[in-house]
Amino acid sequence: MRYLANWCILAVLSSSPCAIAACTLNNHAPFPSVLLSAFQQPPRTTSIFTRFRDLLIRSIWSVHCDEAVQASRQKVVSPDSSNPPSTVLARYGGDIVLRFNISSDEEATALSDAVNILFLDVPSLLGLLPQSLHHAHTPLLHDLAQAIFASYPSLAFDDPLARVQESPRPFCPVLQTPENTDNTNIFFRDYQPLSVIVPWMRLLRSLFPTHVRMINIGVSYEGRYIPALRVGVHPTNSDKPSSPRKTIIIAGGSHAREWISTSSVNYVAYSFITAYGKSREMTRLLEEFDWVFIPTLNPDGYVYTWENDRLWRKNRQQTSLRFCKGVDLDHSYGFEWDHDTQSANNPCSESFAGEAPFEGIEARRFANWVRNETENNNVNVVAFVDLHSYSQQILYPYSYTCTSAPPSLEDLEELAIGLAKAIRVTSGKEYGVTAACEGSITNHKQRFFPRMELGGGSPLDWFYHEMKVKYSYQIKLRDTGSYGFLLPSKNIVPTGNEVFSAIKYIGNFLLGNKGFESGEEENRKGEEIRQQAPSRAERTEMDDLRIEADGTEGAEEEWEMDFELRRRRRR
Numbered sequence: 001m002r003y004l005a006n007w008c009i010l011a012v013l014s015s016s017p018c019a020i021a022a023c024t025l026n027n028h029a030p031f032p033s034v035l036l037s038a039f040q041q042p043p044r045t046t047s048i049f050t051r052f053r054d055l056l057i058r059s060i061w062s063v064h065c066d067e068a069v070q071a072s073r074q075k076v077v078s079p080d081s082s083n084p085p086s087t088v089l090a091r092y093g094g095d096i097v098l099r100f101n102i103s104s105d106e107e108a109t110a111l112s113d114a115v116n117i118l119f120l121d122v123p124s125l126l127g128l129l130p131q132s133l134h135h136a137h138t139p140l141l142h143d144l145a146q147a148i149f150a151s152y153p154s155l156a157f158d159d160p161l162a163r164v165q166e167s168p169r170p171f172c173p174v175l176q177t178p179e180n181t182d183n184t185n186i187f188f189r190d191y192q193p194l195s196v197i198v199p200w201m202r203l204l205r206s207l208f209p210t211h212v213r214m215i216n217i218g219v220s221y222e223g224r225y226i227p228a229l230r231v232g233v234h235p236t237n238s239d240k241p242s243s244p245r246k247t248i249i250i251a252g253g254s255h256a257r258e259w260i261s262t263s264s265v266n267y268v269a270y271s272f273i274t275a276y277g278k279s280r281e282m283t284r285l286l287e288e289f290d291w292v293f294i295p296t297l298n299p300d301g302y303v304y305t306w307e308n309d310r311l312w313r314k315n316r317q318q319t320s321l322r323f324c325k326g327v328d329l330d331h332s333y334g335f336e337w338d339h340d341t342q343s344a345n346n347p348c349s350e351s352f353a354g355e356a357p358f359e360g361i362e363a364r365r366f367a368n369w370v371r372n373e374t375e376n377n378n379v380n381v382v383a384f385v386d387l388h389s390y391s392q393q394i395l396y397p398y399s400y401t402c403t404s405a406p407p408s409l410e411d412l413e414e415l416a417i418g419l420a421k422a423i424r425v426t427s428g429k430e431y432g433v434t435a436a437c438e439g440s441i442t443n444h445k446q447r448f449f450p451r452m453e454l455g456g457g458s459p460l461d462w463f464y465h466e467m468k469v470k471y472s473y474q475i476k477l478r479d480t481g482s483y484g485f486l487l488p489s490k491n492i493v494p495t496g497n498e499v500f501s502a503i504k505y506i507g508n509f510l511l512g513n514k515g516f517e518s519g520e521e522e523n524r525k526g527e528e529i530r531q532q533a534p535s536r537a538e539r540t541e542m543d544d545l546r547i548e549a550d551g552t553e554g555a556e557e558e559w560e561m562d563f564e565l566r567r568r569r570r571r
Contacts (some may be wrong), residue, residue: 017175055156084149092148097141099481099492100133100294107133140481148310151486153190188267190489191259195304197295198227208273217294218365221317224299226362229269232290243381246399250503252387253296255313256305256486260477260495262295265498268503285507297362298329311485317361319347325396328353332360333367333455335465336400353457362503370467382464383471383506390484392431394419395474399436399458408470414472415509423498436474438459
C-alpha cells in the first residue's frame with residue numbers, strides 16, 4: 001500500500017455483474033483497471049432498479065461484462081516483459097557460451113588453464129589457446145542474458161505496476177472452465193528461491209507429522225540454516241532393542257547454480273512423503289529406512305544466484321583474496337584433498353577448494369552432522385546420493401584417482417547400472433555409468449585427457465572411504481549441454497520423476513529386490529495368490545471332506561480329487 005501516496009477511490013457494488021477499481025496516485029499515472037474478485041452467481045431475475053443501476057455503472061466506466069471477461073483473460077504486462085531487465089543485461093549482455101572440440105592433451109591442458117582466469121572475452125580466451133582451438137568451437141548459447149532471464153520464474157522481475165493479472169474466474173454470472181489446465185503441483189512449475197522452499201518444508205512437516213521431521217544440518221558462512229527433511233516411520237515396540245536406523249541421504253545444491261538438483265531433491269521428498277500409506281512399496285521403504293532430503297548444502301550461494309549472479313558456483317565465504325569469494329564445496333572434504341594444482345591455489349578459480357581440508361564452512365558442518373548422527377544418534381548411513389548437473393551421468397567412487405579401484409567396485413557398478421535402467425524405463429533418457437574420476441575427464445575415442453577440474457576432496461569419496469557408506473553416488477542430471485545449468489523449468493517434473501525412480505530403486509535394491517520390476521511383481525503375485533486361494537465356504541467344505549475320509553486308506557488323495565471336481569463344476 002506504500003504506492004497509495006495520496007488517495008484512492010474504490011467502487012465496488014457487490015451485486016453488480018462487473019466490479020472495477022480505479023485509483024489515482026500523486027504524481028503517478030493511474031493503475032490499470034483490474035477485476036477485483038470472481039465467483040459464479042446463479043441466474044436470477046433482476047429488478048428494474050438493479051438493471052438501471054448496472055446500466056449506470058457501465059455508462060460511467062464504459063465497460064461491459066463481456067469485455068471485462070475478455071480483458072481478464074489477457075495479460076497486462078509492460079511492452080518489454082519478454083526482454084531481460086537491465087540488471088541481467090548489465091552482467092550478461094553480449095555474453096555467449098562456446099563449446100570446444102578437444103583432440104589432444106595439449107589442447108585440454110591449455111583450455112583447463114585458461115578457464116581458471118576469470119572475466120575473459122572471446123578474443124582474450126582464444127589468445128590463451130593453441131592455434132588448433134581457434135576454430136574448433138561452436139556457439140552453444142548466442143544470448144546468455146536471455147537464457148538466464150528465461151530460467152527465472154515468470155514474475156521474478158515484474159514491476160509491481162505492470163504485474164501480470166490473470167483472473168480465470170471474472171466477476172460475472174457466466175463462467176467457463178479454463179482450458180488446458182496444467183495439473184502439475186504449482187510448487188514444481190518453476191524453480192523456487194530459498195525464501196519459498198523453507199516455508200514449504202515447514203508446511204510438509206505440519207501436514208504429515210507422523211513421518212516427517214524438519215531438521216537443521218548446520219549454519220552456513222552467512223548465518224543461514226541448512227534445512228533438511230527426515231522422512232521415515234519408526235517402530236513403536238519399545239521392549240525390543242533397536243538396531244542402528246538405516247538411513248539414506250539425498251543432497252543437492254552443493255553448486256549454487258545447479259537449480260535442477262535442488263528442485264529434484266524437493267520433488268523426491270514430496271513424492272516419498274505423500275505416497276506413505278497409499279503404496280505398499282513406498283510404505284515399506286519408509287518403514288525400513290530413514291530418508292534425509294537436503295535441498296541445498298550451499299544456501300548462501302543459492303540465494304546469491306537469485307539475487308545477483310545466476311551462474312555463481314561456490315559458497316560465499318571470504319578467501320585470502322578480498323575480491324575473490326567462495327570455496328568449491330564439492331572439493332572441500334578431507335579425503336585426498338587436492339592442493340597441488342593451479343585451481344587449488346587460485347581463490348578466483350571456480351574449483352578453488354580452500355587452503356586446507358574442510359575449509360568450506362558448509363562442507364565441514366555437513367561432515368560434523370553425519371559423524372554425530374552415526375556416533376551418537378544410532379544412525380547407520382547405508383547410501384548417499386549427491387545430485388548435480390549437468391551431463392546425465394551416474395558416478396561412483398573414486399573421484400580423486402582412476403589408478404585405485406574401490407573394494408566394492410562390482411556392487412557399485414551393479415547398482416549404478418540398475419539406476420540408469422530405472423531412469424531409462426521412466427523417461428527414455430540415457431544416463432551413462434562410470435567412475436567419478438572418468439566422469440570429470442574429457443573422453444575422446446576412448447582416450448582420456450587431463451581433468452578440467454579437481455578430483456580430490458569429493459564428498460563421494462569421503463562418504464565411501466571415511467564413513468564406510470558402501471553405496472555412494474553422484475548423479476549428474478539433465479541435460480547434456482544444450483541448456484546446461486540453465487535448464488528450463490519445464491524439465492523440473494520430468495527430471496524429478498527420473499530421480500524419484502532412481503532413489504526408489506536404491507531402497508528396493510537394499511531390501512534385496514534386485515530388479516526394478518520387483519515391487520510390481522510382488523504385488524502381482526500377491527493378487528494371484530489371493531485369487532487362487534479358496535473362499536471361506538470352500539475351506540469349510542474341505543474340512544468336512546477330511547473328516548469323512550479320515551481313517552480310510554488313500555483317503556487324502558481321494559478327498560482332494562473330490563473337492564477339486566466339485567470346485568470346477570461350480571465354476
